Amino acid sequence: MSDNQTLAADLKSTGLKVTVPRLKVLELFEQSSTRHLSAEDVYKALLHEDLDIGLATVYRVLTQFEQAGLLRRSNFESGKSVFELNEGSHHDHLLCLECGKVVEFFDAGIEERQQAIATKHGFALQEHSLALYGHCQVADCEGKRARRGRG
Amino acid sequence: MSDNQTLAADLKSTGLKVTVPRLKVLELFEQSSTRHLSAEDVYKALLHEDLDIGLATVYRVLTQFEQAGLLRRSNFESGKSVFELNEGSHHDHLLCLECGKVVEFFDAGIEERQQAIATKHGFALQEHSLALYGHCQVADCEGKRARRGRG
DNA sequence: TTTATTGCAAAACCTTTGCATGTAT
């Protein structure tokens, strides 16, 4: 729900110059119905908008956005990184092995125990990576894994 | 417990032929003081024993061992897979970002909650991946940290 | 103008694969 003015302002506030590739990548994340996108996803989506933005630039922009705190990166078992808008609230992920659906969740109990475990072993906890994998019960998914969703 | 007889028997019981590369890789995991090894680690360790075992073979053997249930594979943030002996008991990992130390832990509470979260979202939980990252308090590790002037 | 950013292609990584040779059973 952000116009280009706001997007540009968001960019400026991170100290990054406002350029077409950066605006478009940010806009894509803001507007996409799919929250989680890989570099390739972003690259192809931009191509479909007839934007000639190189894959290398996409990677650079994604990395810069991650460092600027605009995006969060996750490494699921797919072997490639996926990015999502960083809206401040930490969460972990639950993924469907069948249809690729991604559910976000936060569990205070798990967070607490992680902290306790680190402390118990004499570690200062810095970050963690948690992903659950399973099969969702949606009819569409259980029945046919044929389709692979693309935003 | 880890003489060649036993190792060979372990191999046979998986249906895999007993070959030098397989014996040596298994032996390495049994004898190594480092539980968690990457393909490259294994490759180099074997080289140091003057064994001419190709990297491709190492990858093939590791994959076969994983499928046979002899090894477990983890994908930490390093970007490469690490393998460890599968001793049957599930555990997750706590890693030191500084020195690379790996601590294994199991927490029934976390396991329970993961199950509950999956169920709540209508998922049949299949597997999960959990890794905690932090800084260990070991002097040796702290020292490195200080020397590098980053904290 | 000055400095940062882009695009392209090439390289860097980790991992897998094709194929001819070699080995276990």
Next chain:
DNA sequence: ATACATGCAAAGGTTTTGCAATAAA
């Protein structure tokens, strides 16, 4: 003897990097 395993080199997929051209400030 046969089927499977190995080594090498080449290729695969994802991500990074060098560099000249380009665009933002």
